[in-house]
Amino acid sequence: MKKIETLFENDDYIILNKPSGLLSIPDHYANPNNLRDLLSREHKDIFVVHRIDKDTSGCIVYAKNAEAHKHASMAFENHEVSKEYQTIIHGQLSEKSGTVKQKLAPHPSKQNIVVVNNNYGKEAITDYEVVEEFKSYSLVSCKIQTGRMHQIRVHMEYLGHPILCDPFYSASTEFFISSIKRRYNLAKDELNERPILKRLALHAHKLSFKDIKGNTIEAQAELFKDMRASIQQMRKWNS
Numbered sequence: 001m002k003k004i005e006t007l008f009e010n011d012d013y014i015i016l017n018k019p020s021g022l023l024s025i026p027d028h029y030a031n032p033n034n035l036r037d038l039l040s041r042e043h044k045d046i047f048v049v050h051r052i053d054k055d056t057s058g059c060i061v062y063a064k065n066a067e068a069h070k071h072a073s074m075a076f077e078n079h080e081v082s083k084e085y086q087t088i089i090h091g092q093l094s095e096k097s098g099t100v101k102q103k104l105a106p107h108p109s110k111q112n113i114v115v116v117n118n119n120y121g122k123e124a125i126t127d128y129e130v131v132e133e134f135k136s137y138s139l140v141s142c143k144i145q146t147g148r149m150h151q152i153r154v155h156m157e158y159l160g161h162p163i164l165c166d167p168f169y170s171a172s173t174e175f176f177i178s179s180i181k182r183r184y185n186l187a188k189d190e191l192n193e194r195p196i197l198k199r200l201a202l203h204a205h206k207l208s209f210k211d212i213k214g215n216t217i218e219a220q221a222e223l224f225k226d227m228r229a230s231i232q233q234m235r236k237w238n239s
Helices: 035-040 066-077 151-158 225-236
Strands: 006-009 013-018 057-063 082-090 097-101 104-106 114-116 125-133 137-144 202-210 216-220
Touching (some): 035 057, 057 216
Parallel strands (some): 057 202
Antiparallel strands (some): 006 013, 082 137, 104 114
């Protein structure tokens, strides 16, 4: 496994740029391929402060001691942490910025699926703003005021613009140049064309909170190569 980029580190916290496909914590099968266990090999004590979906990349915080863990966990619980995500969605939003307030609940019969349910769901609030528009897609910044499972994914799908390559809420799980390039020579390349992106196009871009002394802890994670390449191709074939 390639070395994971450290975005910030001091005596209390370490913030990493998590790759897509890597678990934040062990799953039910005690999979050793998770970020917490990888960190535990290098650090005596590692405490899980929060988690992001396996398919999501970007900023994730771990604490190095119990006191720092308690403080950061309370900051997350009390919505005192600024969390900004960047995502590529299908289509173009009619409102270029706004707030989605739709309660979320587990699907009544499908495991690991979340649905909008304003009768029985938990409060979920997502602020969004379009960063850049392309012919059939958009790059969007999302700030979450709450931290529900699949929150941005379900809220974007609720707006009718699911996230690109979302395996649960989108129609396709791979993105190809032939999806956007006019007169793409499928006859020549249909058997050899490789996807530019084949994972959820959601990235935890920025994160900030105050430590126990009141100092601001912040980090920014650059988009991974696959998302950057997808955006570059969308710009190139935007006309």
